[in-house]
Amino acid sequence: MPRTGTMAPARILPRPTGARYQDEHRKWQGIPSVERTRGGRLYVNWYTGQETETSGNFVVVTTSDDDGSTWSGPRFVVEHDDPAVRVYDPTLWRDPADRLWLTWNQSSGFFDGRIGVWAATSDNPDDDEPVWSAPRRIANGIMMNKPTVLSDGTWLFPAAIWACHTATEEHPLEQERFSNVYASTDGGETVSYLGGADIPNRSFDEHMIVERRDGTLWMLVRRFDGVGESFSEDGGRTWTPGRLSHVDGPCSRFHIRRLPSGRLLMINHADFGDRRPREEIEQQGDVKEWKGRTNLTAFLSDDDGVSWPHRLLLDDRDDVSYPDAAIADDGRFFVVYDHDRFGDRAVYLARFTEDDILAGRMESDGSASRMLVNRALAQPEPESGTAATR
Numbered sequence: 485m486p487r488t489g490t491m492a493p494a495r496i497l498p499r500p501t502g503a504r505y506q507d508e509h510r511k512w513q514g515i516p517s518v519e520r521t522r523g524g525r526l527y528v529n530w531y532t533g534q535e536t537e538t539s540g541n542f543v544v545v546t547t548s549d550d551d552g553s554t555w556s557g558p559r560f561v562v563e564h565d566d567p568a569v570r571v572y573d574p575t576l577w578r579d580p581a582d583r584l585w586l587t588w589n590q591s592s593g594f595f596d597g598r599i600g601v602w603a604a605t606s607d608n609p610d611d612d613e614p615v616w617s618a619p620r621r622i623a624n625g626i627m628m629n630k631p632t633v634l635s636d637g638t639w640l641f642p643a644a645i646w647a648c649h650t651a652t653e654e655h656p657l658e659q660e661r662f663s664n665v666y667a668s669t670d671g672g673e674t675v676s677y678l679g680g681a682d683i684p685n686r687s688f689d690e691h692m693i694v695e696r697r698d699g700t701l702w703m704l705v706r707r708f709d710g711v712g713e714s715f716s717e718d719g720g721r722t723w724t725p726g727r728l729s730h731v732d733g734p735c736s737r738f739h740i741r742r743l744p745s746g747r748l749l750m751i752n753h754a755d756f757g758d759r760r761p762r763e764e765i766e767q768q769g770d771v772k773e774w775k776g777r778t779n780l781t782a783f784l785s786d787d788d789g790v791s792w793p794h795r796l797l798l799d800d801r802d803d804v805s806y807p808d809a810a811i812a813d814d815g816r817f818f819v820v821y822d823h824d825r826f827g828d829r830a831v832y833l834a835r836f837t838e839d840d841i842l843a844g845r846m847e848s849d850g851s852a853s854r855m856l857v858n859r860a861l862a863q864p865e866p867e868s869g870t871a872a873t874r
Contacts, residue, residue, distance in 0.1 A: 486565035490590045490600060493619035494542075494564040494571045503865045504533070505544065505558050510860035511535055513544070514822035515628070515737075516831045517808040519576035521584060523610030524812070525549055528820050528857050529586070530831055531572040533563075537771050540567045543574045543588050544858075552818065552833045552855050560616075562588055570594065573628040578810070580633060581671060584609035586616065589626045594770040597651025601627040601643050605672070622675040623666045624657060629739070630808070632693045634701075640720055641666040641675060642703075644689030649770075663691040663705050665720040681714035683707065683726030685762070690737045693720070694748060696788050708735050708762040711752075731789075734759040734776025737806045740789075744815070745838060747784050750792060751807035751819055754781040777805040780821055782834075784841045796841040798834045798853055799823070816850070820857060829860040 487493065503509050513532035520526050526548040533542040542563035547556045564571050570591045577585040587603045601623040604616040625643035632640045645661045662680030683689075683705040691705040701716040703723065713729035716722060731738075731752070739751040756776035765772055778801065784794035798807075798819060807821040819834045833855040837848045846853060 488566040490569050490592050490596065490598070491621070492564075492566070493602060493621070494562050494569070494588065494590065496586075496604060496616050496619070497561045497563060498559070498613070500558055500561045505542075505561050507557060507858060508861045508863045509865045510544075510829070511862045512826045513829055513831065513858070513860045514825035515573055515806050516820040516822055516857070517574055517576045517628075517630075518810045518818055518820040518833070519578050519584060520810045520812050520818055521578060521609045522582045522813070524551075525610050526552055526810070526818060527576050527584065527609065528555075528831065528833070529574045529576055530822065530858075531574060531588075532860065536826075537570075537572065537594065539570050539593050541570045541572045543571055545586065546858060551850070552835055552857065555857055557858075562586070564590065568592055573626055575628055575630060575808075576810075577630045579605075579631075579639070579672060583607055583672075584614075585672075587622075587627060589628070591626075593652050595646060595649040595651060596653040596655070597645075598624060598653065598655040598657055599626045599645065600624060601641070623664075623677070624660055625664055626689075628690055628737070629692045630741070632695065634695050634719070635699075636719075637669070638719065639668040639672060640678070640693055640701075641668070642691045642693055644691060646688060648687050663689045663703060663714070663726075665693065665703075667720060678719075679716070679721040679723060681705070681716075681723035681726055683712035683714060685709055685728075686712055686726070687735050687762075687765075692738075692740050694740055694742055694789070702789065704729060704731065704738070704740060706733065706735060706737060708765065709759075711738065735765070735774060736777050739807045739809050739819075741809065741811075743811070743838065747786055747838070748789050749809065749817070749841075750783040750785070751798070751809055751821075752781060752783060753777060754779045754783075754795065754797070774805075778802045780804045780807060782817070782819065782836070782841050784838065794841050794844070796836065796844060796846070799832065803827075804832075829862060831857040831859075833857050
């Protein structure tokens with residue numbers, strides 16, 4: 485029986501055969517995530533479906549068993565029975581127990597005011613037929629970046645309720661319209677609201693959290709005019725008043741994480757020049773046009789984020805954005821990002837090492853950039869037959 489409404493889970497469809505799911509017929513795509521399993525399989529996902537970012541969007545998951553040289557095509561699709569529900573902004577994460585998490589967000593239309601983070605996990609992501617747990621709703625809001633595992637074992641999930649968009653439905657969540665943190669202290673069995681930061685001038689939030697060497701938490705948040713920040717000294721329950729940080733950005737998603745070496749890794753835009761002012765952005769519709777999303781770069785910090793002296797250019801084209809990163813057990817980095825969501829309609833992979841960033845060039849064996857993961861070809865669907873098949 486079809487399940488309707490955003491509080492009902494989407495379905496995870498293995499090896500979908502419907503025409504609308506295939507590379508040939510998807511009309512646009514972007515906002516990817518990546519993870520690498522213990523056995524070495526790469527998972528990458530993104531969202532797509534319909535003509536643009538709207539009701540009826542769905543998530544595509546693909547896999548690679550050769551470090552990104554070849555890909556499986558649509559290995560899974562996450563789609564809702566209700567065409568009014570949008571399934572979007574997915575994240576992949578390998579937890580400390582080596583389970584693979586697949587998370588996504590569900591909203592009625594572009595932003596219903598409540599949204600919801602849904603999660604499914606796989607204990608056998610390296611098998612020929614991975615099995616997913618039943619999807620469950622773990623938080624209010626939208627999460628599109630990986631959780632952070634603290635030194636005490638707590639997992640922090642960054643989920644926000646947007647303040648930059650007007651809700652299309654009434655929900656009593658005005659007190660939660662912040663860059664929020666949900667926590668789990670039992671390995672993900674339960675996830676509960678912990679606290680939130682109020683970052684002025686934030687845009688879509690897309691926040692991430694790192695634990696600094698002194699034990700404080702540093703939250704970075706996307707702003708219209710750069711990257712905002714807030715700090716917590718009590719594990720994420722309370723946060724300092726938000727402010728603009730020294731990290732710049734063109735109003736786009738970034739990625740930050742602690743490396744086994746102790747350095748911090750950031751994937752962000754460099755030397756991007758112009759960006760659109762907030763007033764101009766707010767005059768656009770839900771799906772916006774941006775400036776400055778160029779020179780996607782990997783940075784390293786030796787001093788807990790105070791400075792970022794080491795850098796490696798990954799892609800200097802315009803309209804490259806929304807990076808996510810995974811780290812292999814051998815220390816290699818795998819970074820995915822999108823390019824020209826409605827034109828090239830492509831997701832790319834960069835494969836490199838910490839030494840490459842320190843050297844400022846890709847010189848390690850196997851390092852490569854602009855590796856194509858997937859491209860949607862936007863061809864017309866067949867008039868009948870496979871279009872409605874799952």
